[in-house]
Amino acid sequence: MSALYRIAIAGIGAVADMHAMSIADIEDATLVAGSCRTEQKGEEFATEHDCEWYEDTERMLEETSPDILIVCTPSGAHLEPTLAAAERGIHVLCEKPLEITTERIDRMIEAAETAGITIGGVFQQRFRDIFRQVHEAAIDDRFGKLSVANAYVPWWREDDYYDGAWQGTQELDGGGALMNQSIHGIDATQWLASATMDLDPDENPIEEVVAYTGRRAHDDDLIEVEDTAVAICRYHDGTLGQFLGATSMYPGSLRRIQLAGRNGTAEILEDELVTWEFQEERETDTTIRERFAAKSETSGGAADPMDIDYSNHRENIEAFLEALATDAHYPLSATEARKSVAIIEAIYESADTGSPVRLS
Known part of the structure; x- marks a missing residue:
């Protein structure tokens, strides 16, 4: 990259700090402003990250004219700042989930196409070396025909996490343990599994799901959505899968992703590759096992949502900037x-x- 990208952030909660620190690490990017409705929070953010604070996102876009808007507002409030950016020809990088319904996402996509801008998603787990290693093995057909592709997110959240917050509300969270916490595991699993399948780029690899959800550890008057969910799915090629998503399992355990087939199994426990076994062993397999044998130094957000490393956010942003600079396809479109x-x-x-339910 050679251009200097001027970036603004809409919504300056905790995750915005990770984006701001990431931008500070990127030579070809600068943070010009952030927006939120709370004056004290806004001023503190502006001071810490050496940028301007605006109470109103549209005013921020008008007065600073950034090249890119990173959307970090509550999940159910991603549409409006995205539309505002599109109207002004500003590219958008949006935190997960892109929005809380596919109908709202489709409105964002339509606006981007009309304006000729790029919208990208944030799923920083895809940029971790351990996931890239498993993805390469999937592309290389090392698993053979997949039998299963599973994700388990057995996490915990204290009542204080939900009390008075937008998290746990239908309007702004759009769901609970799945839509908020477990979506990273679901995204990573479908991405890894799809690498073994012959699909159109925009085709969802999952064909059908059957599921149960419930509130098991948090009172109905505290959250409106599920804190526990289990689902079984069938992929288009016949692969079977399971998803567990929870914020109800004290004290919270590390996320586990599993791909297994006739020819091999890979199993990721946060940052640790606990299984890497194939019927046809390669010289590099021992090195790969040794490289990813170390246990995670963080909880990965299992009980504390901010106990994560921001370096993968930085790589996610860098990939978006590189795609814009080279007019290339951004893989997290x-x-x-x-x-x-x-x-x-x-x-x-x-x-x-x-x-x-069958996915269309």
Whole structure:
């Protein structure tokens, strides 16, 4: 990259700090402003990150004219700042989920196409070396025909996490343990599994789901959505899968992703590769096992949502900037980021109706 990208952030909660620190590390990017409605929070953010603070996002876009807007508002409030940026020809990088319904995401995509801008998603787990290693193995057909592709997110959240917050509300969270916390695991699993399949780029690899959800550890008057969910899915090629998403499992355990087939198994426990076994052993396999044998130095957000490393956010932002600079395809396009929301929507529908749901 050679251009200096001027970036603004809409919504300056905790995750915005990770984006701001990431931008500070990138030579070809600078943070010009952030917006939020709370004066004290805004001024503190501006001071810490040496930028301007605006109470209103549209005014910020008008007065600073950034090249890129990073959207970090609550999940159900991603549409409005994205539309405001599109109207002004400003590219958008949006935190997960892209929005809380596919209908709202489709409005974002349509606005971007009309304006000729790029919308990208944030799924920083894809930029971790351990996930890239498994993805390369999937592309290389080392698993053979997949049998299963599973994700388990057995996390915990104290009542204080939800008390008086937008998290846990239907309007702004759009769901609970799946839409907020487990969406990273669902996205990573469908991405890894799809690398073994012959699909159109925009085709969702999951064909059908059947699911149950519930509130098991948090009172109904505290949250409106699920804190526990289990789902079984069938992929287009016949692969079977399981998803567990929870914020109800004290004290919270590390996320686990599993891909297994006739020819091999890979299993990731946060940053640790606990299984890397293939019928056809390669010289590099021992090195790979040794490289990813160390246990995670953080909880990965299992009980504390901010106990994560921001370096993968930085790589996610760098990939977006590189795609803009070279006019290349950004691998986490809006249509790609939409897939995990479509899966979760189908899970919620199945849990609500008690019937299997096919993804269109």
